[in-house]
Amino acid sequence: MIRDLGLHLALIAVLFVLGLTLPDYHQGNMARILVLATYAVGYNVLFGYTGLLSLGHAMFFAAGMYGLGLVMQHGGWSPVPAFIAGLVSAALLSVIVAVLALRTVGVAFMIVTLMFSQSAFLTILYFGTWTRGDEGFVIPQAARQVAGLDLTDPVTRYMAALALFSVALLLVLWLVRRQEGAVLIGIRENEERTRMLGYNVLSHKILAVVMSGTLSGAAGAGYALLFGYVGATFASVQYSIFPLLWVLLGGAGTTIGPLVGAVFMFYLIDYSSGLTNAYMLIAGVVLVLLTLFARAGIMGEVRKRWAPWLP
Amino acid sequence: MTQSFKTNRRTLIKGAAAGGVLAAAPLVSRFAQAQSSAPIRIGFQQHVTGIGAAYGRWYGRTTDAAVKKINDEGGINGRMIEIIAEDDGTDPKRGAEVVGKFASQHDCDVAFGTLFSHVVYGSAPAAGELKLPYFVVSEGHHVASGALNRYTMQPGITDVKSQVQAMAPYVAENLGKKVTMIFPDFAFGHDHRDYFTAAIEAQGGEVLEHIAIPPTETSFTKYFPKIPRETEVVYHVMVGPAVLTFVKEMGEFFGPSKPAIFGFIDSLEAVDMTSPGLEFLDGTYFWEGMPRYAQADQTEYDKAFRAAVGVDDNGASVSDPRDVSTYAHMFGCWETLHIIKAGMEASDYAGPQDRAKLIEAIEAMTELAESFEHPQGPKLFNGKTHQVFGVQYISKVENGKLVKVHTTSIEDTQYPDEADYTTMAF
Numbered sequence: 001m002i003r004d005l006g007l008h009l010a011l012i013a014v015l016f017v018l019g020l021t022l023p024d025y026h027q028g029n030m031a032r033i034l035v036l037a038t039y040a041v042g043y044n045v046l047f048g049y050t051g052l053l054s055l056g057h058a059m060f061f062a063a064g065m066y067g068l069g070l071v072m073q074h075g076g077w078s079p080v081p082a083f084i085a086g087l088v089s090a091a092l093l094s095v096i097v098a099v100l101a102l103r104t105v106g107v108a109f110m111i112v113t114l115m116f117s118q119s120a121f122l123t124i125l126y127f128g129t130w131t132r133g134d135e136g137f138v139i140p141q142a143a144r145q146v147a148g149l150d151l152t153d154p155v156t157r158y159m160a161a162l163a164l165f166s167v168a169l170l171l172v173l174w175l176v177r178r179q180e181g182a183v184l185i186g187i188r189e190n191e192e193r194t195r196m197l198g199y200n201v202l203s204h205k206i207l208a209v210v211m212s213g214t215l216s217g218a219a220g221a222g223y224a225l226l227f228g229y230v231g232a233t234f235a236s237v238q239y240s241i242f243p244l245l246w247v248l249l250g251g252a253g254t255t256i257g258p259l260v261g262a263v264f265m266f267y268l269i270d271y272s273s274g275l276t277n278a279y280m281l282i283a284g285v286v287l288v289l290l291t292l293f294a295r296a297g298i299m300g301e302v303r304k305r306w307a308p309w310l311p
Numbered sequence: 312m313t314q315s316f317k318t319n320r321r322t323l324i325k326g327a328a329a330g331g332v333l334a335a336a337p338l339v340s341r342f343a344q345a346q347s348s349a350p351i352r353i354g355f356q357q358h359v360t361g362i363g364a365a366y367g368r369w370y371g372r373t374t375d376a377a378v379k380k381i382n383d384e385g386g387i388n389g390r391m392i393e394i395i396a397e398d399d400g401t402d403p404k405r406g407a408e409v410v411g412k413f414a415s416q417h418d419c420d421v422a423f424g425t426l427f428s429h430v431v432y433g434s435a436p437a438a439g440e441l442k443l444p445y446f447v448v449s450e451g452h453h454v455a456s457g458a459l460n461r462y463t464m465q466p467g468i469t470d471v472k473s474q475v476q477a478m479a480p481y482v483a484e485n486l487g488k489k490v491t492m493i494f495p496d497f498a499f500g501h502d503h504r505d506y507f508t509a510a511i512e513a514q515g516g517e518v519l520e521h522i523a524i525p526p527t528e529t530s531f532t533k534y535f536p537k538i539p540r541e542t543e544v545v546y547h548v549m550v551g552p553a554v555l556t557f558v559k560e561m562g563e564f565f566g567p568s569k570p571a572i573f574g575f576i577d578s579l580e581a582v583d584m585t586s587p588g589l590e591f592l593d594g595t596y597f598w599e600g601m602p603r604y605a606q607a608d609q610t611e612y613d614k615a616f617r618a619a620v621g622v623d624d625n626g627a628s629v630s631d632p633r634d635v636s637t638y639a640h641m642f643g644c645w646e647t648l649h650i651i652k653a654g655m656e657a658s659d660y661a662g663p664q665d666r667a668k669l670i671e672a673i674e675a676m677t678e679l680a681e682s683f684e685h686p687q688g689p690k691l692f693n694g695k696t697h698q699v700f701g702v703q704y705i706s707k708v709e710n711g712k713l714v715k716v717h718t719t720s721i722e723d724t725q726y727p728d729e730a731d732y733t734t735m736a737f
Binding site: 023024025028029032122125126128129132133134135136137138139141152227228229231232233234270273277279280 | 359360397398402403404407408411412415416428429432433435436437439440451453458459460496497498499501525526527
């Protein structure tokens with residue numbers, strides 16, 4: 001446990017130092033990646049640890065984003081209460097989705113989450129008067145200040161993103177080292193056996209959906225607050241697929257994998273787009289190669305080959 | 312009297328220093344030359360992939376042609392333009408990342424080129440925070456509404472609000488006053504709904520029915536019976552891949568006895584007007600930002616613009632007649648680049664430290680005459696709202712071609728200011 005905690009704190013310390021030393025461009029990128037990695041950390045709770053594949057997580061990201069954005073835009077709320085509103089929105093939505101979608105399993109669960117997410121996307125478009133639909137809206141720079149800290153300042157923004165990511169990372173580490181975490185892994189490995197051992201599978205699954213959805217919502221609220229834009233694109237299908245890719249790449253069921261996957265994917269696209277317009281082809285080929293030769297993802301392979309103790 | 316010069320150690324050192332300076336002078340001047348002749352780097356945020364790819368392709372060609380023209384004419388303040396294009400995937404998140412890349416990695420002087428409004432909204436905060444002048448070619452109302460920031464401007468293309476309201480007088484006088492609107496149920500459609508409804512009412516007309524079509528719809532037959540019988544004009548602005556189905560089904564619904572039909576060419580940008588199924592559009596009217604087909608009264612400016620970009624008289628690529636351009640919008644790239652040139656020259660722009668001066672110089676612009684730099688038509692730039700206003704065109708489809716029937720005045724397109732960016736700090 002101490003080794004796990006030490007590793008994670010060291011990672012956070014490295015990220016902290018990077019925030020002060022990286023060149024401007026990469027510092028800006030990493031701030032964005034940390035927020036997106038928070039989303040992937042949330043997704044990983046459900047997919048990586050519990051074995052439930054959701055194709056609709058963009059609805060939770062968007063719930064956090066709009067929960068914060070709408071009250072700031074129309075209610076003039078300050079960032080901290082607005083961020084809490086974002087968390088509450090995502091938590092409420094995930095409770096509703098958990099209760100309804102967990103009546104299904106397997107492929108049906110994937111389809112139900114996809115449909116719920118599509119409904120959320122269309123709801124945002126339908127209420128265009130307030131949400132400005134697909135266009136979205138901007139949260140002005142002047143409104144993005146917390147206790148005298150300017151969240152649009154590159155270093156402050158990076159540190160805020162790091163704080164968000166660190167809380168999510170340590171929370172998940174704490175969860176997987178508790179009995180509840182072990183039960184989630186048990187559900188992933190053999191749901192019937194876990195039930196037979198006397199654990200309440202449904203309540204644990206609900207816990208996983210709510211925790212996963214709320215963390216995803218925190219990332220959405222964080223994105224809106226730190227980067228100043230709220231838009232329906234973030235509720236579209238592709239934003240449900242992204243965290244799945246990041247987690248698969250980085251290593252499903254590893255705490256650090258989501259960050260590794262998000263960094264890898266971001267820079268893969270960033271660099272390959274400088275080489276050719278067919279950069280998605282390069283990304284696709286790399287993904288296929290990774291799937292063929294590193295099925296457990298980057299950190300999954302590290303755990304398998306060198307560090308079986310990795311959480 | 313003669314003066315004798317004695318060489319001592321001090322004068323020797325002075326002489327050596329002066330000699331050194333003289334010897335280094337060519338280097339210094341070469342260095343200064345390198346500084347002043349380094350290219351102006353313009354980040355081009357291009358929709359290469361994603362839903363905006365057809366626009367992005369033609370925005371790219373227009374940009375290349377404009378840069379060639381400006382560079383051939385001596386560049387900006389004697390410096391060549393270098394375009395650094397990055398694909399934003401027509402995605403607001405990637406758009407913001409690309410703006411960051413222009414500012415921090417490519418060391419661009421300015422950024423330009425974005426079309427889709429959601430990408431503009433997503434990217435503009437990054438441009439404002441990084442203090443990178445950001446020239447959008449989007450026709451969205453975002454800039455003029457005051458929602459963005461002092462670094463974001465739209466000087467090369469008019470906005471949707473001015474375009475839509477300028478259509479109402481012609482529609483009311485020539486096509487009818489009882490209108491039914493069919494539009495996609497998202498922000499682009501809502502803009503048309505709100506601005507045209509107000510504008511037609513100001514002309515003594517009315518919108519009988521607003522028919523909003525969900526963006527996921529692929530068949531439209533169930534919506535047409537909602538069109539009231541007394542409708543005199545159907546106003547449509549459907550966009551996206553289903554638009555051909557929409558037109559075909561509308562044709563099947565009305566048959567030969569159709570009401571007057573008015574649309575925005577956005578529906579059919581990059582689409583061949585002679586495509587199967589579009590015959591029904593013969594005799595209907597379209598807004599055009601710039602007439603796609605070379606008109607009988609074609610200006611020398613339009614002729615030169617077409618030749619430079621490589622567009623034939625039918626609005627298609629000279630190398631492939633099936634590759635139809637986005638002619639109603641892409642002139643915006645050409646005109647924006649000329650505005651950047653004019654602004655940089657007026658502000659004596661030397662580098663990123665002069666970005667604020669550049670913006671102030673553009674804010675000071677007003678009338679922009681129709682010219683080789685502004686082939687779409689005369690314009691009026693509003694420095695307070697960072698938005699340009701200009702004439703609009705209405706064309707009628709005749710034998711599969713768009714024939715210009717009306718040119719609005721600039722006054723038709725104007726509305727009261729909704730923002731004053733000049734009061735914002737840099």
